[in-house]
Amino acid sequence: MDAxxxxxxxxxxxxxxxxxxxxxxxxxxxxxxxxxxxxxxxTGGLAPIMPAIDVSxxxxxxxxxxGKVTWQWLPFTSSARKDNLQLYHWVRVVNGVPxxxxxxxxxxxxxxxxxxxxxxxxxxYLTDPMWTKEETDQLFDLCERFDLRFIVIADRFPSSxxxxxxxxxxxxxxxxxxxxxxxxxxxxxGHPLVKEPYNVSQEVERxxxxxxVLSQTKQQERKDAEVLAEAKRIxxxxxxxxxxEEAELRAASGVAPESTERVTTAAESVSPSSNxxxxxxxxxxxxxxxxxxxxxxxxxxxxxxxxxxxxxxVQAASSSAGLRTIKRVDQFLQDLGVNIKPKVPxxxxxxxxxxxxxxxxxxxxxxxxxxYKEAESSSHRDSSYAEAASTPxxxxxxxxxxxxxxxxxxxxxxxxxxxREHKRKVPGRFSDVPPSPPQSSKRPRKLKASD
Amino acid sequence: MPHTSSARKHGGDQSxxxxxxxxxxxxxxxxxxxxxxKKGSSKRLKDVEISVPIVYGTVSFWLGKRAxxxxxxxxxxxxxxxxxxxxGVVIRRAVFQLHTSFNNPTRxxxxxxxxxxxxxxxxxxxxxxxxxxxxxxDKQLDxxxxxxxxxxxxxxxxxxxxxxxxxxxxxxxxSEPSESFFARVQNHPAVxxxxxxxTFNLPPPAPIDNVNEKKKGDTKDHTLSQWFMTFSxxxxxxxxxxxxxxxxxxxxxxRRQMSLIDGQPQQSLPTSGH
Numbered sequence: 001m002d003a004x005x006x007x008x009x010x011x012x013x014x015x016x017x018x019x020x021x022x023x024x025x026x027x028x029x030x031x032x033x034x035x036x037x038x039x040x041x042x043t044g045g046l047a048p049i050m051p052a053i054d055v056s057x058x059x060x061x062x063x064x065x066x067g068k069v070t071w072q073w074l075p076f077t078s079s080a081r082k083d084n085l086q087l088y089h090w091v092r093v094v095n096g097v098p099x100x101x102x103x104x105x106x107x108x109x110x111x112x113x114x115x116x117x118x119x120x121x122x123x124x125y126l127t128d129p130m131w132t133k134e135e136t137d138q139l140f141d142l143c144e145r146f147d148l149r150f151i152v153i154a155d156r157f158p159s160s161x162x163x164x165x166x167x168x169x170x171x172x173x174x175x176x177x178x179x180x181x182x183x184x185x186x187x188x189x190g191h192p193l194v195k196e197p198y199n200v201s202q203e204v205e206r207x208x209x210x211x212x213v214l215s216q217t218k219q220q221e222r223k224d225a226e227v228l229a230e231a232k233r234i235x236x237x238x239x240x241x242x243x244x245e246e247a248e249l250r251a252a253s254g255v256a257p258e259s260t261e262r263v264t265t266a267a268e269s270v271s272p273s274s275n276x277x278x279x280x281x282x283x284x285x286x287x288x289x290x291x292x293x294x295x296x297x298x299x300x301x302x303x304x305x306x307x308x309x310x311x312x313x314v315q316a317a318s319s320s321a322g323l324r325t326i327k328r329v330d331q332f333l334q335d336l337g338v339n340i341k342p343k344v345p346x347x348x349x350x351x352x353x354x355x356x357x358x359x360x361x362x363x364x365x366x367x368x369x370x371x372y373k374e375a376e377s378s379s380h381r382d383s384s385y386a387e388a389a390s391t392p393x394x395x396x397x398x399x400x401x402x403x404x405x406x407x408x409x410x411x412x413x414x415x416x417x418x419x420r421e422h423k424r425k426v427p428g429r430f431s432d433v434p435p436s437p438p439q440s441s442k443r444p445r446k447l448k449a450s451d
Numbered sequence: 452m453p454h455t456s457s458a459r460k461h462g463g464d465q466s467x468x469x470x471x472x473x474x475x476x477x478x479x480x481x482x483x484x485x486x487x488x489k490k491g492s493s494k495r496l497k498d499v500e501i502s503v504p505i506v507y508g509t510v511s512f513w514l515g516k517r518a519x520x521x522x523x524x525x526x527x528x529x530x531x532x533x534x535x536x537x538x539g540v541v542i543r544r545a546v547f548q549l550h551t552s553f554n555n556p557t558r559x560x561x562x563x564x565x566x567x568x569x570x571x572x573x574x575x576x577x578x579x580x581x582x583x584x585x586x587x588x589d590k591q592l593d594x595x596x597x598x599x600x601x602x603x604x605x606x607x608x609x610x611x612x613x614x615x616x617x618x619x620x621x622x623x624x625x626s627e628p629s630e631s632f633f634a635r636v637q638n639h640p641a642v643x644x645x646x647x648x649x650t651f652n653l654p655p656p657a658p659i660d661n662v663n664e665k666k667k668g669d670t671k672d673h674t675l676s677q678w679f680m681t682f683s684x685x686x687x688x689x690x691x692x693x694x695x696x697x698x699x700x701x702x703x704x705x706r707r708q709m710s711l712i713d714g715q716p717q718q719s720l721p722t723s724g725h
Contacts (some may be wrong), residue, residue: 027697121482253578306502306622336694344620344682347502359698366705373712 006092008069067095078103114144115174125176131169135159143170164203171198197347203356310350317358453694455561495627501636502643503541504533504624506682508618509677515611517672522570524600525674528577529566533682534622536641537668541623548578563668574598581623586631591621591622604648614675620682709713 040046074091077084079102091098117126117140122133142153148170154163175193182188189195216224272407318326338356343350511526518524530545532538545565549556558567567580579594599617602609621645625632636642670676708723 009658024460338694344684348685349687354693363702
């Protein structure tokens with residue numbers, strides 16, 4: 001509708017009683033005789049009989065009902081400006097009458113009402129050891145100019161003060177003035193500044209905590225989540241156990257908010273959502289109690305099953321390994337005849353079990369490394385063929401053996417490798433001849449010329 | 452085992468006494484003035500753990516002729532000490548949570564032996580919650596056990612004489628136990644207590660007497676004791692040790708092979724083999 005308005009078109013379209021006119025035209029435009037209609041159409045044929053588009057809808061520039069609309073480039077002023085600057089813009093003029101009224105965006109020029117104090121008021125109510133009158137005046141001036149945008153104000157403030165300090169000063173001054181000027185305290189009790197004074201320390205802490213949360217690494221996040229879950233459990237169990245005593249405590253805790261903040265800022269802290277000071281006490285102590293063989297979260301439990309510990313430690317040990325590796329470890333254990341979960345989990349057994357698992361992991365890693373090395377060295381070997389002089393004595397390279405590490409067929413054929421070492425030490429040349437491996441190797445290898 | 456309890460021992464006598472005293476002391480601690488003092492009144496032994504080996508499980512008998520469709524087996528679920536000692540020193544109460552189809556599925560047992568007998572037809576998971584004495588631990592511990600009624604091998608008819616027994620061995624570990632707890636159980640057969648270097652003035656353990664007056668809490672002469680399984684850690688240790696040896700030898704071999712491969716391409720002599 002706006003588009004039509006701009007163009008000056010009518011909003012509703014006319015009905016088009018034009019069919020009668022086009023009919024006589026049709027008669028003179030009949031197709032020639034002798035060929036069928038469709039064939040004639042192929043050659044281009046006649047124009048369509050009925051107009052496809054109602055012509056009356058197009059290009060109708062009738063007079064707009066409102067009158068003549070033009071657009072003119074006219075000057076304007078805005079009440080929002082104080083300097084009577086004249087700017088120009090396009091204006092929709094109807095019948096030669098330009099629109100009246102203020103610049104339409106002037107109404108958005110809002111500003112904050114900053115309290116203005118007199119010097120006497122300053123002397124009486126507002127002096128502060130940390131702030132000179134000059135600074136306070138500057139602050140208020142900036143506040144007015146920048147509409148209480150404290151970040152900007154802090155940037156432009158001549159001496160360096162933190163945002164919180166500036167806010168604190170501004171709000172306490174305003175509050176003092178409001179209270180001082182009020183005829184009675186009751187009048188202003190509802191004023192937001194009076195009701196909720198600005199609390200600097202709380203603000204500082206809050207921002208610090210926020211930035212800490214923002215800059216947490218993923219690990220810390222995980223740890224925190226863990227500790228949080230533990231704390232929740234502790235809270236819940238303590239709630240169950242000591243309902244009445246907690247009610248007492250809560251009544252006495254004016255300390256709670258501070259303790260809340262302190263605990264949030266502790267290193268491995270937990271958010272004490274409840275006012276349960278005992279809970280936060282326990283958490284704080286356990287946060288300090290670290291460096292023990294059992295994981296911190298379990299120590300907090302005070303009582304746990306040994307199998308749970310074992311599971312956790314197994315998980316911790318294999319955390320770097322993928323799922324497949326873990327399965328291989330389990331398989332290995334089975335092949336060795338050891339239960340994946342020990343049947344008699346005493347302390348000694350659990351310790352041994354864990355050690356065994358770690359050793360198996362090392363073993364598997366070594367195997368992988370060995371395979372990589374062999375891959376490297378075999379590709380190395382291939383590239384050096386041109387210069388290779390055969391040295392028949394240099395046969396079995398230890399590395400070619402035992403590619404298939406099947407646990408059940410533990411092959412202690414390593415002794416042969418040891419012997420070969422001696423021979424290789426004698427001639428120090430690099431040129432090597434790859435021998436045929438004693439066992440079939442699993443990996444496909446390129447054919448070696450000397451085989 | 453390092454511990455710093457000697458500094459706290461003077462307060463030890465105060466914390467002895469009824470559990471309610473302990474509780475009220477804790478309640479009076481308002482505010483977190485001092486993190487480390489929080490545990491002060493309960494005097495915990497750092498880096499010490501007390502473990503209680505337990506066996507928990509079920510024994511289930513087929514009812515034979517007396518079996519009906521909804522009552523085919525009679526079974527008992529229990530928590531006992533590994534050597535059938537009395538667990539009452541540590542455990543105050545055991546709660547067995549049965550399947551909802553049972554009347555009053557939450558069964559509470561307040562005195563040892565901690566067991567429960569029932570009859571039924573279905574297998575389900577029983578949740579066992581152990582509550583400990585107040586000087587032991589405030590938190591409860593949860594165990595889960597699947598009740599097995601039917602024997603593994605479906606061969607042949609069931610016998611009313613031979614039950615289906617499934618037991619699991621585990622150890623309850625109390626980390627940083629309180630002094631009072633430690634003192635109380637240091638000579639009890641059900642509890643594994645580590646040796647402290649210089650047993651500082653712990654009050655001597657209460658003599659384990661008055662057997663006649665107290666009800667017997669151990670399971671030594673239990674009706675089902677003939678079916679209890681024995682768990683020997685020696686067996687397992689042996690197997691583990693053997694396995695470790697094998698793995699270690701393997702590792703040595705692999706390392707040797709690796710060093711060989713490393714030796715060749717760089718024209719450097721391999722260092723003396725492993």
